[in-house]
Amino acid sequence: MQRPDWKQRWGGLFFVAPFLLLFALFMLWPIASGFWNSFFNTSLAGVKHEFLGLQNWRDLFGDPAVWSSLKNTLVFTAMSTPPLVIIALIMALLANRKGLLGWLLRFSYFAPFVLPATVVTLIWVWIYQPGFGLVNGLLTAGGFAEIDWLNTENRAMLAVVITTVWWTVGFNFLLYLAALQGIPTQVYEAAAIDGANGRQQLFRITLPLLSRTTGLIVVLQLVASLKIFDQIYLMTNGGPNYATRPIIQYIYESGFTSYRIGYASAISYLFFAIIVIVAVAQFKLFSGRGEAAA
């Protein structure tokens, strides 16, 4: 047997070792090798052709496709975050009730979140279908002109945002609901004794008490929205005319379609830096101030 002091000193490492091994293999290693690759002209086969120095990085700053796809990602984030926070809050206020109705509301609001991206996009491509899709069917029945949602440049992003809100709002809804259920009843009882009506209780008690949760949800949502890829790739494939192509799709195309591994790695790092900046900035902002816009 080992000497007890050896076991005492190093034994704990045994518990974290399996995770650390996987962490090193499938997170640290790709982070390091991606960074290394970004200085080379690397093909997908892994054969290093030549050392490029900062060439990939210089290319990146001069490549309009990087900036347009980054812009699309930011536009998507700006369009999707407000509804994903506000609708989630409204849903939580509505569904915070007991009994069968509460169960049904919680089920309906959250159900889409458990579906795979592909199922969601199959359904919504069908809903947006010109001619006999649900939305256009209703538009024409109401006497309006139909819209080719996914093939019109300034409509496609809106269509993707609507689908995304429907699909993922349920997660933020659950976060709000959990926060609501954590507010002690006594607070409301005290307010009621002081004569506060329902509207006052909502604006003076509930919403202020939810501000910390709102901060958390906004941070999580911004980071999640920046990672947009699945829905857009499956619904529009970045089109029409690249009008919806997000930065992750450009990384994917650079690496797996154009086989420019080094270049794709450089773009990945640019994108990673943006995510870290947004997350840290938001965290500072919200942990510094007590109140946040609901």
Added chain:
Amino acid sequence: MTTTTMPTERRPAAPAPKPAHSGSAKPRWTFAGTATAVGAVLLAVLWLVPLLWALDTSLKPEPETTRAPITWLPEAPTGDAYRSVIEQGDLIRWFVNSTVVSILVTTLTLFVSVLAAYGFSRTTFPGRRVLFGLIIAGILVPPQVLIVPLFQEMTGLGLVDTYWGIVLPQVVAPVMVFVLKKFFDGISRDYEDAARVDGASRWRIVWSVMVPMSRPILVAVGIFTFIGAWNNFLWPFIVTTDPSMMTIPVGLANVQGSYGLRYAQIMASAVLGGLPLLIVYALFQRHVVRGVGDAGIKG
């Protein structure tokens, strides 16, 4: 913990305790309360419409799906679309793949995360703080930025088009270690001290003290890991090229192409692809809702 009344309604809601003079705690009918309930139900219906429309379409005969003006309910409901989708065979294969992958990801994630969380929460060893800091930093790394080097690595390891190639990168979930470590920190040491007096090793303590005491959060973490693994699109999409190794989300990405414009069949495959998790969610809703509270808010 939950209130019996609903003080958080938007309007002076029925059950909110009324100003002192009324003093009744019983729900009372009010116009605003009813209006809120009706609004809540309408929103729920709006959220269910796309799912019902998919189900509706899948039960129509093909020619009826492309008729304009649209019909609401199928004139003669038929299971033909489901039959053809299942007979084509791939869907069942993808279903098996998704099940194997999701179960492996969930079990392995729970196993390594529980051990690591215990290690960081209860043991000391040189470098512990630095390593934990590194793992916390890992929470910020979006897996999407790793796809290119990770695929190269998988090619090198010969894991492309294998279950392990799909599974292993998904097991690295720093956020799970963080959430579980926080939870373990909150469990009193008295329990494991008692177990230790009885001669239990630390390994035994993990599985017979810590795990039973954190069952609710483990169930919640497990359900979310399962849903995440089942629904993961980007990574399985990159690491599988052989249709027989694809998971449901990846396989279904191609059906629009392979079924052509047969919408009843496309919707039937969407319904079959979505149904398993809707059932899981309906059964475990309580755990999911409570788990988000435990993990999300405190995390």
